[in-house]
Amino acid sequence: SLATSIAGVSLSSCLYNASGPLCTTAEELDAIGNSEAGAILSKSATLEKRAGNPEPRYFETPWGSINSMGLPNEGFQYYLDYASRAEAFAKPYIMSISGLSHQDNVDMIKALAGQKHIAAIELNLSCPNVPGKPQTGYDFEQSRALLQRVFEHVSLPLGVKLPPYFDLPHFDMMAAVLNDYPLAFVTCVNSIGNGLVIDPESESVVIKPKSGFGGIGGDFIKPTALANVRKFYTLLNKDIAIIGCGGVKSGLDAFEHILCGASAVQIGTQFMREGTTCFSRIARELGEIMQQKGYADITSFQGKLRSL
Numbered sequence: 685s686l687a688t689s690i691a692g693v694s695l696s697s698c699l700y701n702a703s704g705p706l707c708t709t710a711e712e713l714d715a716i717g718n719s720e721a722g723a724i725l726s727k728s729a730t731l732e733k734r735a736g737n738p739e740p741r742y743f744e745t746p747w748g749s750i751n752s753m754g755l756p757n758e759g760f761q762y763y764l765d766y767a768s769r770a771e772a773f774a775k776p777y778i779m780s781i782s783g784l785s786h787q788d789n790v791d792m793i794k795a796l797a798g799q800k801h802i803a804a805i806e807l808n809l810s811c812p813n814v815p816g817k818p819q820t821g822y823d824f825e826q827s828r829a830l831l832q833r834v835f836e837h838v839s840l841p842l843g844v845k846l847p848p849y850f851d852l853p854h855f856d857m858m859a860a861v862l863n864d865y866p867l868a869f870v871t872c873v874n875s876i877g878n879g880l881v882i883d884p885e886s887e888s889v890v891i892k893p894k895s896g897f898g899g900i901g902g903d904f905i906k907p908t909a910l911a912n913v914r915k916f917y918t919l920l921n922k923d924i925a926i927i928g929c930g931g932v933k934s935g936l937d938a939f940e941h942i943l944c945g946a947s948a949v950q951i952g953t954q955f956m957r958e959g960t961t962c963f964s965r966i967a968r969e970l971g972e973i974m975q976q977k978g979y980a981d982i983t984s985f986q987g988k989l990r991s992l
C-alpha cells in the first residue's frame with residue numbers, strides 16, 4: 685500500500701502534486717481530483733487575483749525547468765470556494781497560501797479558521813519570483829515572527845513550504861524556529877531560486893521576467909531536495925511530517941525521498957511535463973520497487989537511510 689498520513693489526515697497515495705504546475709483553475713484541480721494523486725494541492729493563493737509576470741515565464745530543458753511565474757492565481761476566495769467542489773473527490777484538498785505580506789498571510793489564515801473540506805494549509809515561505817519580495821524562509825527572524833502570528837489564529841493543520849538550504853548551520857537555525865511551533869508538516873523543497881538558463885544559439889535568456897532569472901526544478905535539484913528532507917527529518921520534532929519535493933520523475937526518485945524521511949512526495953516539473961498520468965505511473969513504479977524489496981507499506985522504509 686502507498687497510503688500515508690500527515691497530521692492525522694489520511695492519503696490513499698503518498699504521491700500528489702507540488703503547488704505551482706497545473707493547479708490554478710478549478711478544471712486543473714478537478715483533473716488532479718480525478719487522477720491517482722493522493723491529495724489535491726492548490727496553486728499558492730494571494731489575497732487578490734494576480735496575472736503574474738510577463739510571458740514567456742516557464743521553460744523546460746531535458747534536465748528540468750526554470751520558471752518565474754510571479755504568482756499568477758485566481759485569488760484566495762476562489763481556492764476557498766473550490767473546497768466544496770473538491771468534496772466530490774475522495775481525497776484531501778490542501779490550500780497553498782503565499783501572501784505578499786505577513787499581514788496578508790495572517791488575514792488568509794484567519795479566514796480559513798473552521799473552514800470545512802480543507803484538510804490542511806501549506807504556507808509558502810519560499811516564492812522566489814515576485815520582484816522586490818525576499819523569500820521569508822531565508823530570514824529566520826522573519827520566519828519566526830510570521831509563525832508566531834499565524835499560530836495565534838490557525839485551527840486547521842498547517843505546514844510550511846521551505847526553500848532549499850545549502851549551509852549546515854542554516855538547517856539548525858531554521859529547525860530551531862520550526863520546532864517552537866505545532867507544525868503539521870514541512871515541505872522540502874521549493875525550486876532552487878534564481879538560476880539562469882540561457883540559449884547559446886540565440887545568445888539569449890529563455891524567460892522574460894527578472895532578466896531571465898528563475899526557480900530551477902527537475903533532475904538537478906534532487907540531491908539538494910534529498911539533503912533538505914534528510915536534514916529536517918533528523919532535526920525536527922517527530923510529530924512534524926516531512927513532505928519531499930524536488931526532482932521526482934520516477935518511482936525510484938520517490939523511494940529515495942521516503943528513505944530520507946518523507947511521509948509523502950510531491951511532483952512538480954514532471955507533472956507539468958507529463959500531466960496527471962505521472963501519479964499512476966510513478967505509483968506503479970514505486971509499488972514494484974517496494975514489492976521487490978519486500979516492503980508492504982511506506983513506513984517499512986521511511987527514514988531508514990543507512991549511513992556508512
Ligand code: DHB
Pocket residue numbers: 704728751752753754755756782808810811812813814874875899
Ligand atoms: C511562484 C513560484 C514559486 O516557487 C512559489 O513558491 C510560488 C509562486 C510563482 O512564480 O508563481
